[in-house]
Amino acid sequence: MTEQWDIGFVGTGVMGSSIIKHFLHAGHNVNIYTRTRGKASPLIELGAKWFQTAGEVASHSNIIFTMVGYPQDVEEVYFDESGIFKNGQAGSIVVDMTTSQPTLAKKISNHAKSLQMDALDAPVSGGDIGAQNGTLSVMVGGEREVFNKITPLFNLIGTNIVYQGKAGAGQHTKMCNQIAIATNMIGVCEAIAYGEKAGLDIEDVLISISSGAAGSWSLSNLAPRIVKDDLAPGFYLKHFIKDMKIALQEAELMQLNLPGLVLAKKMYDELAAKGYEDNGTQALINHYK
Numbered sequence: 001m002t003e004q005w006d007i008g009f010v011g012t013g014v015m016g017s018s019i020i021k022h023f024l025h026a027g028h029n030v031n032i033y034t035r036t037r038g039k040a041s042p043l044i045e046l047g048a049k050w051f052q053t054a055g056e057v058a059s060h061s062n063i064i065f066t067m068v069g070y071p072q073d074v075e076e077v078y079f080d081e082s083g084i085f086k087n088g089q090a091g092s093i094v095v096d097m098t099t100s101q102p103t104l105a106k107k108i109s110n111h112a113k114s115l116q117m118d119a120l121d122a123p124v125s126g127g128d129i130g131a132q133n134g135t136l137s138v139m140v141g142g143e144r145e146v147f148n149k150i151t152p153l154f155n156l157i158g159t160n161i162v163y164q165g166k167a168g169a170g171q172h173t174k175m176c177n178q179i180a181i182a183t184n185m186i187g188v189c190e191a192i193a194y195g196e197k198a199g200l201d202i203e204d205v206l207i208s209i210s211s212g213a214a215g216s217w218s219l220s221n222l223a224p225r226i227v228k229d230d231l232a233p234g235f236y237l238k239h240f241i242k243d244m245k246i247a248l249q250e251a252e253l254m255q256l257n258l259p260g261l262v263l264a265k266k267m268y269d270e271l272a273a274k275g276y277e278d279n280g281t282q283a284l285i286n287h288y289k
Helices: 014-025 037-045 054-059 071-079 102-114 127-133 144-157 169-197 202-210 217-221 223-227 237-253 259-273 281-288
Strands: 006-010 029-033 063-066 093-096 118-121 136-142 158-165
Touching: 006 014, 006 054, 014 029, 014 037, 014 127, 014 144, 029 037, 029 054, 054 063, 063 071, 071 093, 071 102, 093 102, 093 144, 102 118, 102 136, 102 169, 118 144, 118 169, 127 136, 136 144, 136 169, 144 158, 158 169, 169 202, 169 217, 169 223, 169 237, 169 259, 169 281, 202 217, 202 223, 217 223, 223 281, 237 259, 237 281, 259 281
Parallel strands: 006 029, 006 063, 063 093, 093 118, 136 158
Antiparallel strands: 118 136
16 A cells, blocks of 8 residues: 655646646645735635745645746745744655746755755656646655655656756756757757648648657647647646756856757747747747747
8 A cells, every 4th residue: 555645735727736736646744835816716625724924834744846937036935933943844855846947956955955855856848748647757855765755746747757867857858858858849949830831731741740750749739739729738848948948058157058948048038028928938939930
């Protein structure tokens, strides 16, 4: 029988909500915090317990997951007076699933150790679809023993769970993921733009190219949304810009030039300035219209 946990979860956005549902369906107690209680109502109806601060969640949980927007949000939920570290229990585990800075992941890990807690950085990939289906890729940094201990929980939400190394390694791996997506999305959108200009039926085009050498997750899952003019966020464009910015900062520290990523971020910045920041990453197609 799987060990039962008192799980805390801070951040109930597009992906967090689905992850919480998997934990609830598996029989775990789940304590949640999000800034707007109303947004958590469907989860409360399923049995989650809502608290007014991240710290209150931490005080009632022996493992706390966080999945928020930006590195500054991560800093807040962990280090503020009403945050996790000021109110959590010794012996508990914190798992940051936000795509954030590797340096911040190391800071969280070091501070957790000083409080007799354990920490993992465990960003995910797979978007809203992967979260709903429990098929996320989870890339994990931290101590291997801690990773092994909570792998049954990762198995509830993902099908590709890989231990990447010490603290920060999960975040570095997610940067590799985002770099690959950034230039791939340019290719997906340019293929669609080209096909439309040539007068082709794009749905038929996608059938042909999605299963060939051009195949990718973005081509299979986001290109059909583009065809339907569905720009709803499986992953927010504004958050993708944040991720690209982090990747470029880390690359600069390593004296690594990434011209494809520079181009992609420039294109997404232009779309954000035009009001597309709350759309999904597939909104890049509007660069070609």
